[in-house]
Amino acid sequence: MAFVQNWLPPTREHWELVCRLWRYFPALSGLQWFISWYGQGKTSTKSRFNIPGKIAWATMEAPGFLTLLYIMFNLPNDLGIKSLPWGNWTMAGCFTFHYIYRALLSPLVLNPSMAPIHPLVWALAFCFQLFNATAIGGWLAGYGPTTDHEWAGQSWRMQIGFIIWAAGLLGNMFHDDDLREIRRAANREQQRKAKESGKPVEKVDKVYVIPKNGLFRYALYAHYFCEWIEWAGFWMIGGWNCSPAKWFLINEISTMLPRAIQGKRWYIKRFGKEKVGSRKAVVPGII
Template identity: 35%
Template sequence: MKNTEEARIWYDIARKGFAILPPLIAPVTFVINAPFGRFSLKKDSIFLVDGIKAWIAMELVFPFTFSYIFLKSPLSPGAHPPLALSHPPAFLAALLLLHYLNRALVSPLRTPSRSKSHFIVPLFALCFNLTNGSLLGAYLSSPAAQAYLAGAFARPAFWAGVALWAAGLAGNILHDEVLLNIRRTAKAKGKARASPPPGSRDARRKQEHYAIPHGYLYRLLSYPNYFCEWCEWLGFALAAAPPPSLASGADFLATVAPPWVFLMAEVCLMLPRAWKGHKWYHARFPDYPKERKAVIPFLF
């Protein structure tokens, strides 16, 4: 009983902290570029690490952490959740692992090339995935989740959330594939490196090939892959947990479950990068479509 109470205390601290920190960090990232991808530092810096290897290492933290915590069930020790897909928590756990199978292995291993990353980026991502994996694993194996998800397969709202999750995952993969094809085409033509304007910062170092993406939601957005990922986690949250109370800040922190915390963190941390990347596209390509928004159709 004592161990369970301690686990509950640490779970609540992590859950509330994870809900508070991303909104505080987001304004900073509107000003400071996260040093990876198109905003990577000089390639000869001692602080840079291989982009693909770092990505795989930092993303694999989530499935291992999540699986361990889910099976350990720290909020209900001795009452491990059934692992059959006919059990809603296990079904939702499988959705999480499916996403990270693509994110941590399939996608990076199919990437022709990726810019080097400052070591602080995978370090921050490792901490994020460690916390997020622990929270989601603890939640889905908890008595609260078991109670909320009892009979979930008979609720249309559950399957609506799962359908939105599936559509978001498919859209995320589809639009990432457009970006991968740009690099594949450039590599096939022997143009894996761009030729920036003379005298520019990019001209003094080699850089990954970039071009204007087209097709699908790229007609409307610069970052449809981000938008689709938000739809994915919104659908997951709708299926997995009750919405938090918005009556007050205290009520929100008391009731927000990890699936909703994850969604909020994703939006807070990805929105500034999408906005800055959108501005980068306009600055780099004079013919960039003016009608495109950054990441939310018709709005932002």
């Protein structure tokens, strides 16, 4: 049953159109090199239109894996495919696992607090997820490999790709948690002061220090770098001809790199060049 006729799940014609448009995304994300405003995270600004951080993050990220799974479970029926290859489901599982962590567990369970997000940022992220999930989901659900034979002889590449994907995911989780610990430590300090003074605990919304553990010793946005490693592994699992996975990685870098460069300037402005030291923005020793 189609959720949106000809689009969700997409016909091959519409899927190819989405994939073509998806390749032009860097032209849009490249505007960040010229615009300093970014209504999210440490650069979030006050606005009556802002969406509470946790709700905004979950609702703009979760549509990605939900869309992919919807396509995976519905498009094969439209194409007369009885079952999809195990390789397709492996990639779908990797994608879904990442976004269950990123879109649901991180904001709703693990993060002590999150800065509000501007509706424009929310809308752009929501569109990113829909385009990306449609491109990857269509490839996995019938417009890419449709038999186990097409995955035959590729187990070595898939295994290496999976190891790279898992290493990137674990690195991303580790560095995410290091950032959370900054907030948790601030919460503990607030509770200690409240207990001593007998006053109610104040809510901790924005607490920023320079992270120093793991790869943060070398790059301020090491969690971005780990995520790029993760999706490079994902692309390797699918093979170098898996165009949707390739463009996912390219579009992530085109979105996150200018954000990291601007973020480094923010750290220098707030803490001073001496405290930032020799840390790069995102790739240790390079960028």
